[in-house]
Amino acid sequence: MSSALQQYRITPNSTTSSVAVPITPTPDYVAQLNSLVHSQEVLASTGYIVKELSDEDLESKKRCSGCGIQMLRLQKNEKRNEKRNEQRNNKKKDKEHAQDEGNLERACAVSVSSSSSDTSSDGPVSHGVALPNSTPRMRCKFHSGWLHLKAWSCCGKNPTDPPCVQREYHIPRSDVSGETERLWQHHPTKIGQTQFSHRAAVAIDCEMGTTMSNDSELIRVTLLDYFSGQVLIDKLVWPDVPMLHLNTRFSGIRWPDLHNARRKRSCLFGRDNARAAVLKFIGPSTIVVGHSAHNDLTSLRWIHHRIVDTYILESALKEAAEKAVTESPQKTPVEPTTVSDTSPKNADGGQKRPKGRGLLSLKTLSKVKLGREIQVGRNGHDSIEDALAARDLVHVYLTSEDNRAVHEILDEEIRSMAT
Numbered sequence: 217m218s219s220a221l222q223q224y225r226i227t228p229n230s231t232t233s234s235v236a237v238p239i240t241p242t243p244d245y246v247a248q249l250n251s252l253v254h255s256q257e258v259l260a261s262t263g264y265i266v267k268e269l270s271d272e273d274l275e276s277k278k279r280c281s282g283c284g285i286q287m288l289r290l291q292k293n294e295k296r297n298e299k300r301n302e303q304r305n306n307k308k309k310d311k312e313h314a315q316d317e318g319n320l321e322r323a324c325a326v327s328v329s330s331s332s333s334d335t336s337s338d339g340p341v342s343h344g345v346a347l348p349n350s351t352p353r354m355r356c357k358f359h360s361g362w363l364h365l366k367a368w369s370c371c372g373k374n375p376t377d378p379p380c381v382q383r384e385y386h387i388p389r390s391d392v393s394g395e396t397e398r399l400w401q402h403h404p405t406k407i408g409q410t411q412f413s414h415r416a417a418v419a420i421d422c423e424m425g426t427t428m429s430n431d432s433e434l435i436r437v438t439l440l441d442y443f444s445g446q447v448l449i450d451k452l453v454w455p456d457v458p459m460l461h462l463n464t465r466f467s468g469i470r471w472p473d474l475h476n477a478r479r480k481r482s483c484l485f486g487r488d489n490a491r492a493a494v495l496k497f498i499g500p501s502t503i504v505v506g507h508s509a510h511n512d513l514t515s516l517r518w519i520h521h522r523i524v525d526t527y528i529l530e531s532a533l534k535e536a537a538e539k540a541v542t543e544s545p546q547k548t549p550v551e552p553t554t555v556s557d558t559s560p561k562n563a564d565g566g567q568k569r570p571k572g573r574g575l576l577s578l579k580t581l582s583k584v585k586l587g588r589e590i591q592v593g594r595n596g597h598d599s600i601e602d603a604l605a606a607r608d609l610v611h612v613y614l615t616s617e618d619n620r621a622v623h624e625i626l627d628e629e630i631r632s633m634a635t
């Protein structure tokens with residue numbers, strides 16, 4: 217470990233708010249940081265979008281013109297139902313098969329003991345073949361009107377009454393203006409020459425609100441220089457889609473803040489401008505550090521391939537530790553992180569993994585590994601604090617001998633996560 221690294225020490229159990237301590241980018245340190253960059257397979261399997269969305273992907277982002285649910289979600293539900301039905305049918309078949317065998321045995325016993333041949337009773341039944349169902353299954357149910365004076369305008373029924381329109385299939389909304397592409401397409405970092413403004417490594421954190429169509433939408437973006445800790449961007453983002461709420465409890469952002477920023481024109485306008493602001497500092501070789509950063513990149517509709525994600529690192533560490541315990545119960549886990557809750561992330565990032573809860577959360581990791589309390593109080597997250605915590609976790613990982621000792625196991629673990 218070079219002496220330059222030793223100068224940076226995070227004081228254990230210090231509960232003071234986070235202050236960025238500069239890290240010297242020695243060749244050794246930069247090489248170590250580079251070695252943590254995840255493969256595209258790992259990124260793809262942990263919720264990152266690694267290539268531009270295909271026409272099919274975009275189609276699945278459309279919503280049903282009737283019930284308004286996203287086609288992707290409907291497809292997933294349909295698949296889940298099919299699987300459940302198949303399992304149920306298989307169980308039924310097994311049960312009937314067992315019954316048939318029982319019947320057959322009984323029938324044989326009867327025919328041996330008696331010459332009578334009564335075949336009408338207890339004969340084998342349907343073998344699980346469902347009778348054709350004459351009424352089609354109605355998948356799409358909705359009210360075609362709107363709620364007015366506590367009644368649906370379409371049918372006059374109460375708000376909680378069952379939908380008055382039913383269709384056999386969902387029909388995606390037509391998209392003549394290319395809105396789906398505009399809303400959902402992801403844009404890769406430009407390949408080309410490194411500019412003077414491009415940083416070697418940055419840490420990112422974004423805050424999101426919820427749109428009227430129940431999607432996550434960028435409302436604040438924060439970017440730090442990994443080495444100097446300098447705040448490169450910390451701006452509110454005025455969303456260019458109708459919003460349901462700002463998720464204030466977690467985002468810490470209120471409407472007056474946003475309106476104020478818009479009036480002063482101190483915010484960024486829309487996610488495309490936010491992405492453009494971020495990309496000023498990002499070249500093709502820039503390493504982006506974050507915690508569950510697929511959510512942040514998705515909120516910017518941004519594709520970047522050089523990522524170090526502390527959630528992925530910590531998941532792998534935890535799995536390696538668990539494996540060490542299983543394989544050799546008398547051995548101490550390789551990494552005594554007291555985390556014990558994880559499951560593979562949802563590949564489309566649909567299931568949001570909050571950074572503020574759970575044992576692999578940034579909040580817990582920051583407390584356990586950095587001795588630093590973050591996300592305290594009622595004001596929600598502070599993106600600067602969160603981005604800095606992710607950066608410092610990576611730094612601890614790179615400078616702690618314990619962590620480096622498991623580097624090889626970790627490599628293998630991370631590789632296996634992608635398969």
Ligand SMILES: [Zn+2]
Nearest residue numbers: 359370371380
């Ligand atoms: Zn109705």
Ligand SMILES: [Zn+2]
Nearest residue numbers: 280283356386
């Ligand atoms: Zn529908």
